[in-house]
Amino acid sequence: MVSGRPAFSPADELQRAAELLSRYWTLAIPTALASLGLGVVFIFGLLSVVATTVLGHFAGGHLGTGLGLGTGLFVFGGLLLLGFVALYLAGAVVIHAAESALADRPPDLGASLLAILPRIPALLTALAACFAICFFPLLFSVILIGLPFLILAGYFTMYVPAAVIVGGEGGLQAVATSFRLTTQNIGESVVAWIGMLIAIIVGQVANAICAHLPIVNLIVPFAVGGLTSAYAALVGASFYSALRGGAGPTPVYAAAGTPPPQPPTIGGPPQIIR
16 A cells, blocks of 8 residues: 555544534435435336326327336436435535534534535536446446446545545546545555445435335435435545545635645544635
8 A cells, every 4th residue: 555644543434434423413414305305306206207108108009108118217317317416416515514523513514515516517527427437337237247346436436526525626636536545545445435335235225125115215315315325425535534645636715815724634624625
């Protein structure tokens, strides 16, 4: 491993993220709302597929059924895409708000939301690049062949949101930085990725169990989905701040002339753009 920073405990970083989230549970509000929206979108999308398919069948027989099904799937896919983008941006708000929480101050979610607005183009560029990387593994994961490659692609891009928000990097540069950190710090990054995967899997299992229970299938994405997504965002930000040391690009600050902060210490709050 190539690194000039002091050693730190990956297990302690995972525990620290969990303790931080339990102390300042309001950090999970952005991802909880986005997860709830994603759950609503999923249910509405399924209903739209059924509705357009049935209407198409009565309107045009077999041809109408095919057209209705295709239209419903197109709408479903578009809604899911918007839902995942909202969840991705909500995670960025959590990463920014973590600065105050790590300094033992109540996080200001409104201020964090305003702070990430100028970074949305970079976040969307990074998201598009990550989607391009994951496209074929995601496509082939339907038959399980691409699943290992999808997990590997997720590993290499795990620090992308933190690189954009904490490091002030551009979208493509953030992808390159994430690849560099995950390849130069394999041991620590594997622990971080396992912690994030476990959180994501727990959330997905809970959603799957409650998917067919009315009302409950909305509450679970709100509570469990919000907490697990917030935890994954915190882990990514915490490990990114620790692994990058004092290296990396100079963050972009909204206030002109604001002096850059000192490099973060291991275990301390990340330096986040404002």
